[in-house]
Amino acid sequence: MAKYSIAWMPGDGIGNDVMGAARLVLDAMGLDAEYPHCDIGWEFWCNEGNALPDRTIKALRGTTCGLFGAITSKPQDEAKEELIPELKGTGLVYFSPIVKLRQLFNLHTNIRPCKSYPGNPLNYRGNQITNPGGGEVMIDQVVFRENTEGSYGGVEFHPLPEGVYTALCANPKMKPWKDKGLENVALSTRIVSKQGCTSICRQAFEFAKQTGRKRVTLVEKPNVLRETGGLMTRCFRELAKSYPDIWADEANIDAICMWMFKNPQDYSVLVAENMFGDIISDLCAGLVGGLGFAPSGNMGDKYAVFEPTHGSAPKYAGQFKVNPIAMLLTAKMMLEWLKETDKATRLEAAVARVIKEGKVRTYDMGGKASTMDVAKEVVRYAS
Numbered sequence: 001m002a003k004y005s006i007a008w009m010p011g012d013g014i015g016n017d018v019m020g021a022a023r024l025v026l027d028a029m030g031l032d033a034e035y036p037h038c039d040i041g042w043e044f045w046c047n048e049g050n051a052l053p054d055r056t057i058k059a060l061r062g063t064t065c066g067l068f069g070a071i072t073s074k075p076q077d078e079a080k081e082e083l084i085p086e087l088k089g090t091g092l093v094y095f096s097p098i099v100k101l102r103q104l105f106n107l108h109t110n111i112r113p114c115k116s117y118p119g120n121p122l123n124y125r126g127n128q129i130t131n132p133g134g135g136e137v138m139i140d141q142v143v144f145r146e147n148t149e150g151s152y153g154g155v156e157f158h159p160l161p162e163g164v165y166t167a168l169c170a171n172p173k174m175k176p177w178k179d180k181g182l183e184n185v186a187l188s189t190r191i192v193s194k195q196g197c198t199s200i201c202r203q204a205f206e207f208a209k210q211t212g213r214k215r216v217t218l219v220e221k222p223n224v225l226r227e228t229g230g231l232m233t234r235c236f237r238e239l240a241k242s243y244p245d246i247w248a249d250e251a252n253i254d255a256i257c258m259w260m261f262k263n264p265q266d267y268s269v270l271v272a273e274n275m276f277g278d279i280i281s282d283l284c285a286g287l288v289g290g291l292g293f294a295p296s297g298n299m300g301d302k303y304a305v306f307e308p309t310h311g312s313a314p315k316y317a318g319q320f321k322v323n324p325i326a327m328l329l330t331a332k333m334m335l336e337w338l339k340e341t342d343k344a345t346r347l348e349a350a351v352a353r354v355i356k357e358g359k360v361r362t363y364d365m366g367g368k369a370s371t372m373d374v375a376k377e378v379v380r381y382a383s
């Protein structure tokens with residue numbers, strides 16, 4: 001029996017392409033693992049009415065962790081259109097299987113590192129004033145995103161149930177919506193807990209402490225989202241007291257999008273609730289070459305699912321032309337979590353070397369190499 005059982009979830013779109021690259025590298029590095037295939041993604045929604053079939057949930061429970069490629073998510077109306085005729089009009093509701101996985105397995109912490117690897121032609125170069133030489137700006141950021149709460153909790157209504165509507169209307173601030181009429185109002189909630197806020201902030205501080213990072217920035221908007229943002233800010237401030245050597249600073253989500261664009265090298269660890277973490281992690285990815293370079297790990301207490309931050313890019317599916325680097329760095333995060341430290345270090349060093357040498361590049365980096373060409377080049381240095 002293999003040492004690890006890694007749930008293999010290519011998903012759809014380019015998920016299969018990048019997972020192929022990951023597998024080539026993991027096999028070449030001699031990871032002692034088996035990879036049970038698990039069905040997940042758009043085709044299962046269309047054919048079965050469930051993008052995350054029960055058999056997958058069951059299979060995952062028997063694995064060490066999961067590796068995930070990419071998945072297409074579409075808004076409700078479009079999703080219903082694509083169901084097979086037998087399932088149309090049966091009241092099925094589409095949900096994002098990755099969001100569901102995070103919740104089902106309590107994968108409360110999403111870690112998203114973004115690093116500018118030297119030699120990446122897509123690295124952020126700043127502007128003429130802050131960066132007169134136009135050279136690469138060295139960026140090394142890690143986003144800690146709360147992964148199960150906030151506006152991803154799935155508590156949403158349209159139309160509002162009578163009871164919810166009546167309860168809300170007891171608040172005078174509801175007047176404008178009351179005037180618009182029950183049937184014209186939709187509601188999505190942002191619910192956070194003290195436990196959730198404390199846990200994500202603590203992990204961000206602990207990570208900073210363990211890796212010698214000097215700054216942890218909370219990304220929120222407590223001046224408007226007074227209750228949820230306020231709770232998060234209080235938890236952050238309380239924890240900060242236990243880390244006197246770390247600069248704990250706070251920024252509003254809008255302001256930090258501007259500041260990070262101006263001075264990205266100044267930021268190190270960023271911590272945020274679910275939606276703001278989602279937003280800021282795409283910005284971080286953009287600064288280091290785009291989503292082709294952004295890995296992530298959904299971590300629970302005993303289980304984790306690793307996935308690149310990028311989506312499924314359906315138009316490129318099966319062409320093996322997309323950049324597998326985000327996926328390979330995701331595999332590196334998985335190796336770290338498995339405590340295969342040596343393999344993780346070797347894999348990251350190999351990726352860094354391939355980027356620096358610049359001989360084998362996918363189209364986004366200005367090259368002509370395929371997904372698998374990049375994987376093979378990484379294998380040359382990693383094994």
Ligand code: IPM
Pocket residue numbers: 073096098099278309
């Ligand atoms: C991500 C993605 C997902 C999210 C989508 C696909 C539901 O954007 O992992 O960042 O919003 O969390």
Ligand code: MN
Pocket residue numbers: 278279282309
């Ligand atoms: Mn996202």
